Amino acid sequence: MTIIEKIFTRACGKPVRPDMYVWAGLDLVAMRDFGGPNVVQEFKDNFGDAPVFDNRKVAITFDLHIPPRDEKVARNQQILRMFAKEKGIRLFDVNTGVGQHILMENGLVRPWDIVIGTDSHMNLLGAIGAAGFGMGTTDIAGALYKGKLWFKVPHTIKIVINGILKYPVTAKDVILYILKNLTTSGALNRAIEFTGEAVKMMNLSERITLTSMVTEMSGDIGFIEPDETVFEFLRSHKVENIEPISADEDAEYEKVYEFDITSLRPQIACPHSPDNVVDVSEVAGRKIDQVFIGSCTNGRFEDLKIAARILEGKKVNDNVRLIIVPSTMEVAQMAEEAGLYKIFLKSGAVVVNPGCSLCTTGHPGILAPGEVMVSTSNRNFIGKLGKGAEVYLASPATAAASAVRGVITSPMEFWS
Amino acid sequence: MEFENIKRGRVWRFGDDIDTDQIYPGKYLPLTDKTEMAKHAMEGTDRGEEFLKNVKTGDIIVAGKNFGCGSSREHAAIAIKGAGVSLVIAESFARIFHRNCVNTALLTFELKEAKEINDGDIIEVNIDTGEVKNLTQNKVYKAEPVSELEKKIINAGGLLNYLKST
Ligand code: SF4
Numbered sequence: 001m002t003i004i005e006k007i008f009t010r011a012c013g014k015p016v017r018p019d020m021y022v023w024a025g026l027d028l029v030a031m032r033d034f035g036g037p038n039v040v041q042e043f044k045d046n047f048g049d050a051p052v053f054d055n056r057k058v059a060i061t062f063d064l065h066i067p068p069r070d071e072k073v074a075r076n077q078q079i080l081r082m083f084a085k086e087k088g089i090r091l092f093d094v095n096t097g098v099g100q101h102i103l104m105e106n107g108l109v110r111p112w113d114i115v116i117g118t119d120s121h122m123n124l125l126g127a128i129g130a131a132g133f134g135m136g137t138t139d140i141a142g143a144l145y146k147g148k149l150w151f152k153v154p155h156t157i158k159i160v161i162n163g164i165l166k167y168p169v170t171a172k173d174v175i176l177y178i179l180k181n182l183t184t185s186g187a188l189n190r191a192i193e194f195t196g197e198a199v200k201m202m203n204l205s206e207r208i209t210l211t212s213m214v215t216e217m218s219g220d221i222g223f224i225e226p227d228e229t230v231f232e233f234l235r236s237h238k239v240e241n242i243e244p245i246s247a248d249e250d251a252e253y254e255k256v257y258e259f260d261i262t263s264l265r266p267q268i269a270c271p272h273s274p275d276n277v278v279d280v281s282e283v284a285g286r287k288i289d290q291v292f293i294g295s296c297t298n299g300r301f302e303d304l305k306i307a308a309r310i311l312e313g314k315k316v317n318d319n320v321r322l323i324i325v326p327s328t329m330e331v332a333q334m335a336e337e338a339g340l341y342k343i344f345l346k347s348g349a350v351v352v353n354p355g356c357s358l359c360t361t362g363h364p365g366i367l368a369p370g371e372v373m374v375s376t377s378n379r380n381f382i383g384k385l386g387k388g389a390e391v392y393l394a395s396p397a398t399a400a401a402s403a404v405r406g407v408i409t410s411p412m413e414f415w416s
Numbered sequence: 417m418e419f420e421n422i423k424r425g426r427v428w429r430f431g432d433d434i435d436t437d438q439i440y441p442g443k444y445l446p447l448t449d450k451t452e453m454a455k456h457a458m459e460g461t462d463r464g465e466e467f468l469k470n471v472k473t474g475d476i477i478v479a480g481k482n483f484g485c486g487s488s489r490e491h492a493a494i495a496i497k498g499a500g501v502s503l504v505i506a507e508s509f510a511r512i513f514h515r516n517c518v519n520t521a522l523l524t525f526e527l528k529e530a531k532e533i534n535d536g537d538i539i540e541v542n543i544d545t546g547e548v549k550n551l552t553q554n555k556v557y558k559a560e561p562v563s564e565l566e567k568k569i570i571n572a573g574g575l576l577n578y579l580k581s582t
Contacts, residue, residue, distance in 0.1 A: 021563040021564075021565040021566060023565070042576070046580065120488070135515065136488045136489075136490050136512055136516050136519070137490060138490060138520065138576060139515060139519060139575065142519075142576050142579045145576075145579055150518070150565055150569065150575075152514075185433070185481065185485075188482060188508055189509075189511045218482065218485065218510065218511075220511055
């Protein structure tokens, strides 16, 4: 069996096959400041004052508009705070960071778990061997009530990544390259297992980068078999009784892709699709107005460290705004202790409090028509960050190098 | 309410990658009344106007790959159902859209040969066996039948009703 087949087999108590429809118990139901208030409304409309199925298995995270930017958002957050209090649900308020990362850092997600939430990138939890699914309002409301949901067991695609990752080429370049090959519909409704020597050597941040962008390939979930790297992270975040999970030797994969990344150069996704990927060198020199380093895909400590290595002792170009957003408060504190904030502030970057920030419209940092941004986030759909604006997706290294030069720049130039 | 196991209707053809913004444009997201939502079903597609003017109860939508991709808005499924469409056939569906259809009690079928069906064809779909008969072209296809699990949810009128009753 593949990892997802094992997880569903355990959760529904009978052996499953791809394409089977099953009911599965949930280990965690999460909602956030966006989407969450609608869930509360639907829950109340349908189930009145009923308690949630198990308040220890529900969490609310605020990561989108933090602190609230207008009255409507403030009101929405208030609705969630009241609901949390009423039902005894844990709430992570405006000072915490990106939901999925917060759930991991607080020991709420473990290998084997099935987790659902209102965000499109819940699947990044596959980086620690949990099955995360983004869901709509009705699903989450129903899940809060019953603690179970129906699933169609997905087929699994295996992606083997061989070779050795050489900085400043990063996991982001690898996943962009894979996206280029598989396209935005290449993993439609599929689970992916990433494996291979390059993956085994990746730290958790890099694994999160890989698994988060499964969404952009229309995949359900991307797994990496958890190993000591993950177990150590979990142990240091108070998770006990960790159970390893791995695919069986004879697991059946619908397709197997192999990539060798030894000679991979920095990659960039051009407007307006995440699979519109070329070598950075092909678009180098293009003028930019803004750079964003952060998001659930590239906002971890290691991501900031690479950016800092390039920014150290340099200034952000006069024609560019650089916005840096750590994914969580824990990451921010690590960055502060490691001296990264000093480097960022000296370079002229705007450092924002932890959260999702420039992942979608409505946030501080939105672009004007015709403006161009290099972003470390995961989507560059037309209009997502401002009407008539263009977004390029790249690694923190490419983003930082471009911020310094004021044009799209390969980080190779800064690496010695 | 049990549904009849044979559905017959006129086909409305749509292409690949029809996203939820085409099915239900974002500007109508504030609407909460289902009859109002139905007035905007498929409005963002290139033939939205024609569809809304002529769609009749029992009509069937047939689309290409990845139908319902994009945002997770449930309005998309609700509006299609509200417009009278009895079921949607596509080469493939985006996961969340498919979930939303089941959860709001709209029938969907995946059919590899969806592209062979033309706009305006009259087709007949057997819910239990997944057999799709194209009466206009005189062809027969086999789609995956609706699973027992989906049927139960759809018969109950959607996910929340189903969960309340179990
Ligand atoms: S950064 Fe964007 S995609 Fe990631 S969790 Fe936040 S809103 Fe979702």
